[in-house]
Amino acid sequence: MDTATLIGFGIAAVLIAITGVSIYTAFGPPSAELGDPFEDHED
Known part of the structure; x- marks a missing residue:
């Protein structure tokens, strides 16, 4: 094969x-360990 290929x-x-x-x-x-940054900083 060619190098480029x-x-x-x-x-x-x-x-x-x-x-x-x-x-x-x-x-x-x-994905269960992933956090939602929007939920972490609710007002």
């Missing part, structure tokens, strides 16, 4: 991995 696949894999981890953190089991 490998770099492109590498960048795409990293972006997909970051997106997957972000979705898992936002909506998966770890």
Whole structure:
């Protein structure tokens, strides 16, 4: 394969991995530990 193709696949894999981890953190089991800053500072 060409070097540019490998770099492109590498960048795409990293972006997909970051997106997957972000979705898992936002909506998966770890989301129970997330706090809402708007609820923390109610008047």
